[in-house]
Amino acid sequence: MGTRKRQAPPPAALGRAGTKKDLPDHFKSYRHVWVFIELERGQVHPVSFELLGEGRRLADQLGVQLAGVVLGPPADSTRHAVAEAFAYDADLVYLVEKPLLTDYRNEAFTKALTDLVNAYKPEILLLGATTLGRDLAGSVATTLLTGLTADCTGLDVDADGSLAATRPTFGGSLLCTIYTLNCRPQMATVRPRVMCMPQRSNKPTGRVIRHDLGMLEEEIVTKVVGFLSDGQSENANLAYADVVVAGGLGLGAADNLQLLKNLAQTIGGDYGCSRPLVQKGWMAADRQIGQTGKTIRPKLYIAAGISGAVQHRVGVEGADLIVAINTDPNAPIFDFANIGIVADAVSFLPALTEVFIRRLAPGNSSELR
Amino acid sequence: MHIVVCIKQVPDSAQIRVHPVTNTIMRQGVPTIINPYDLFALEEALKVRDLHGGEVTVLAMGPPMAEEALRKALTYGANRAVLLTDRHFAGSDTLATSFALSQAIAQIGNSFGVPDIVFTGKQTIDGDTAQVGPGIAKRLNLVQLTYVAKITSIDLSARSITVERLSEGGTQVLKSQLPCLITMLEGKTVIRRGSLDDALRAARSAIVKWSAAEAGIGDITKCGLRGSPTVVKRVFAPTPREKKAVQIDTTEKRVHDIAEEVVACIFTHQPTLQHELTSAGSV
Ligand SMILES: Cc1cc2nc3c(=O)[nH]c(=O)nc-3n(C[C@H](O)[C@H](O)[C@H](O)COP(=O)(O)OP(=O)(O)OC[C@H]3O[C@@H](n4cnc5c(N)ncnc54)[C@H](O)[C@@H]3O)c2cc1C
Ligand SMILES: Cc1cc2nc3c(=O)[nH]c(=O)nc-3n(C[C@H](O)[C@H](O)[C@H](O)COP(=O)(O)OP(=O)(O)OC[C@H]3O[C@@H](n4cnc5c(N)ncnc54)[C@H](O)[C@@H]3O)c2cc1C
Numbered sequence: 001m002g003t004r005k006r007q008a009p010p011p012a013a014l015g016r017a018g019t020k021k022d023l024p025d026h027f028k029s030y031r032h033v034w035v036f037i038e039l040e041r042g043q044v045h046p047v048s049f050e051l052l053g054e055g056r057r058l059a060d061q062l063g064v065q066l067a068g069v070v071l072g073p074p075a076d077s078t079r080h081a082v083a084e085a086f087a088y089d090a091d092l093v094y095l096v097e098k099p100l101l102t103d104y105r106n107e108a109f110t111k112a113l114t115d116l117v118n119a120y121k122p123e124i125l126l127l128g129a130t131t132l133g134r135d136l137a138g139s140v141a142t143t144l145l146t147g148l149t150a151d152c153t154g155l156d157v158d159a160d161g162s163l164a165a166t167r168p169t170f171g172g173s174l175l176c177t178i179y180t181l182n183c184r185p186q187m188a189t190v191r192p193r194v195m196c197m198p199q200r201s202n203k204p205t206g207r208v209i210r211h212d213l214g215m216l217e218e219e220i221v222t223k224v225v226g227f228l229s230d231g232q233s234e235n236a237n238l239a240y241a242d243v244v245v246a247g248g249l250g251l252g253a254a255d256n257l258q259l260l261k262n263l264a265q266t267i268g269g270d271y272g273c274s275r276p277l278v279q280k281g282w283m284a285a286d287r288q289i290g291q292t293g294k295t296i297r298p299k300l301y302i303a304a305g306i307s308g309a310v311q312h313r314v315g316v317e318g319a320d321l322i323v324a325i326n327t328d329p330n331a332p333i334f335d336f337a338n339i340g341i342v343a344d345a346v347s348f349l350p351a352l353t354e355v356f357i358r359r360l361a362p363g364n365s366s367e368l369r
Numbered sequence: 370m371h372i373v374v375c376i377k378q379v380p381d382s383a384q385i386r387v388h389p390v391t392n393t394i395m396r397q398g399v400p401t402i403i404n405p406y407d408l409f410a411l412e413e414a415l416k417v418r419d420l421h422g423g424e425v426t427v428l429a430m431g432p433p434m435a436e437e438a439l440r441k442a443l444t445y446g447a448n449r450a451v452l453l454t455d456r457h458f459a460g461s462d463t464l465a466t467s468f469a470l471s472q473a474i475a476q477i478g479n480s481f482g483v484p485d486i487v488f489t490g491k492q493t494i495d496g497d498t499a500q501v502g503p504g505i506a507k508r509l510n511l512v513q514l515t516y517v518a519k520i521t522s523i524d525l526s527a528r529s530i531t532v533e534r535l536s537e538g539g540t541q542v543l544k545s546q547l548p549c550l551i552t553m554l555e556g557k558t559v560i561r562r563g564s565l566d567d568a569l570r571a572a573r574s575a576i577v578k579w580s581a582a583e584a585g586i587g588d589i590t591k592c593g594l595r596g597s598p599t600v601v602k603r604v605f606a607p608t609p610r611e612k613k614a615v616q617i618d619t620t621e622k623r624v625h626d627i628a629e630e631v632v633a634c635i636f637t638h639q640p641t642l643q644h645e646l647t648s649a650g651s652v
Binding site: 038040041043045103104106107110130131132134135137138139141142143145146147148149150151164168169170171172173174175176177178179180181182183221222223224225226227228229230242243267268281285291299300320321322323324329334335336337338339340341342343347348351352354355356359360362 | 382385387462463464467495497498499500502503504506507508512513514515516531533534535536537538539540541542543544545546555557597598599600601602603604605606607609612613614615616617619624625627628629631632634635636638639641642643645646647
């Protein structure tokens with residue numbers, strides 16, 4: 001990441017984010033940017049790295065340090081998570097390592113994280129807007145009586161050093177910027193794939209600050225008695241797929257979904273859909289793309305028979321290349337697609353699949369055609 | 370068994386339009402509905418009541434017109450409705466909202482029996498934060514069970530509950546204790562049609578209306594704008610993509626030729642893709 005620029009201290013007269021309210025003195029000791037490293041069943045959720053990328057930028061703007069927070073059992077996976085936090089450019093890591101942090105449970109994680117905040121006082125705390133992150137962020141913010149901005153799509157610091165957290169509203173037709181006044185830390189969640197994945201750095205392991213967790217298993221009411229893996233772990237990867245093919249109501253019938261799947265398989269991608277297909281029961285809910293589904297950021301996104309409603313658009317705008325197939329030349333999707341094809345998806349998808357098969361066959365590179 | 374279900378009245382966002390020039394939300398004439406996710410919570414609460422007996426109280430915080438949402442909930446079969454309404458609540462963020470709702474739930478406990486389960490929806494379709502459920506749980510010191518897909522069993526004598534909860538990559542099976550707060554996931558079950566009796570009762574029933582003071586809220590500075598650490602400072606329209614789509618000419622061409630052109634265009638835009646797809650695809 002190279003140079004760390006330090007910003008001049010903000011002019012005091014501006015006040016906080018242009019309001020007249022000043023941060024109470026006891027909050028002025030809150031410094032540095034923290035990212036919660038989400039570790040579940042041995043895996044670090046990639047959203048944590050995306051947040052470290054954002055956190056790095058904010059910390060550099062503020063001229064403060066970036067810390068990762070790792071909560072987990074005494075195990076290799078936890079040590080791996082610590083190493084990964086440094087690899088993604090954290091300056092230090094706060095670590096609580098206890099057997100009762102093996103499975104995620106709200107009670108234990110809330111206590112571990114709030115204790116850390118109270119002891120070391122960060123000014124900004126970022127978490128992934130996953131089921132785990134939202135469950136945790138809500139209780140931590142309430143315990144600390146501070147502000148929490150949900151599902152941010154943009155994070156910045158103002159001249160006076162306050163966090164400007166921007167999130168979509170009314171399904172993405174508008175954006176709003178939210179500040180946390182008079183309270184610390186300023187907390188925000190961000191959905192997976194909304195921010196770019198940063199480069200790994202070759203930074204050596206840094207300082208690890210261990211903290212105790214004054215809690216016994218007997219104090220935790222909730223017990224995990226089982227875990228049913230969704231088995232189709234590739235589903236969980238839709239958000240992280242490099243190539244995604246999705247269908248909408250324009251496909252006309254559930255049978256036509258096979259056309260999507262064929263294309264996805266041909267080009268090694270995953271498939272998804274717009275919300276109405278989930279509501280019709282044509283596809284599983286975890287394949288929905290958009291505001292109330294997954295956010296994707298593939299290199300190639302092919303949308304067939306999708307109108308491009310704003311709630312869908314917000315989930316796909318991070319794609320490098322959007323190809324839209326729609327019979328209606330005025331469909332809103334053509335406003336944000338890169339390549340548009342006014343055609344019947346049902347006849348076009350098989351043709352596209354066929355061409356891909358030929359073009360991608362070994363020894364059949366474009367030069368040879 | 371006493372169950373409280375929190376429901377929020379929201380604008381039917383499918384019908385919301387943003388004014389193209391002023392970037393303001395055109396609320397006029399937009400109908401309001403019960404937050405769709407809250408109907409799954411209500412249905413689950415009614416199912417639990419079917420099995421274990423007891424009462425379901427629905428609670429909404431909002432302007433006086435939120436009474437409509439509560440009355441609708443009564444037609445589905447809820448026993449009692451409480452509306453928390455006071456101009457002091459205006460401008461509440463999730464911290465202030467969960468404070469007010471938790472105080473009202475405590476007051477419901479005093480007046481009608483302490484709840485064994487508090488339900489909320491997964492999230493709303495307007496504020497859309499999913500933060501109010503956890504906020505209420507923390508403030509009332511209830512066990513917090515979020516993203517619950519299914520209540521597997523409730524043992525009233527042992528005061529235990531087993532649920533399936535969505536987590537990253539699968540489903541956690543959790544065994545916990547009553548009283549608890551459940552944020553209910555949307556499911557396949559649709560809300561029941563209430564009986565004719567319910568409809569008649571809903572029309573007749575008086576809805577309990579509480580001001581902040583009546584809900585037992587002493588410290589008004591924890592409510593509304595004053596009790597909200599977050600403030601919305603700017604509202605603006607997203608910047609449109611500068612370029613419109615490259616339209617592939619599809620007039621009088623064979624679909625196969627169009628496909629050729631599209632694939633060529635994709636590889637021109639993203640030259641690295643050709644290699645990546647070749648190695649990834651199962652051709
Ligand atoms: C609170 C809320 C949250 C929402 N969240 C999401 C979300 O997360 N994700 C989401 O996707 N939606 C979401 N929606 C719904 C969204 O508003 C749209 O209704 C939805 O995206 C439309 O889906 P669609 O494009 O498949 O269908 P439609 O809008 O009906 O579009 C179908 C398109 O197919 C085209 N078409 C018809 N026949 C053909 C053919 N033979 N070949 C090619 N094209 C054809 C039509 O021209 C049309 O453009 C949400 C809505 C609300 C209110
Ligand atoms: C555009 C916009 C963005 C916002 N962003 C934020 C933000 O980032 N952080 C923040 O703290 N606040 C935010 N707010 C304020 C927030 O929307 C309000 O506090 C709201 O009253 C509750 O939050 P929610 O709608 O997100 O509810 P959620 O937390 O999504 O609701 C979860 C469940 O809680 C229950 N519930 C919620 N509200 C009520 C109610 N009034 N009565 C009864 N039950 C209820 C319902 O069962 C609901 O399903 C925002 C508001 C707007 C308009």
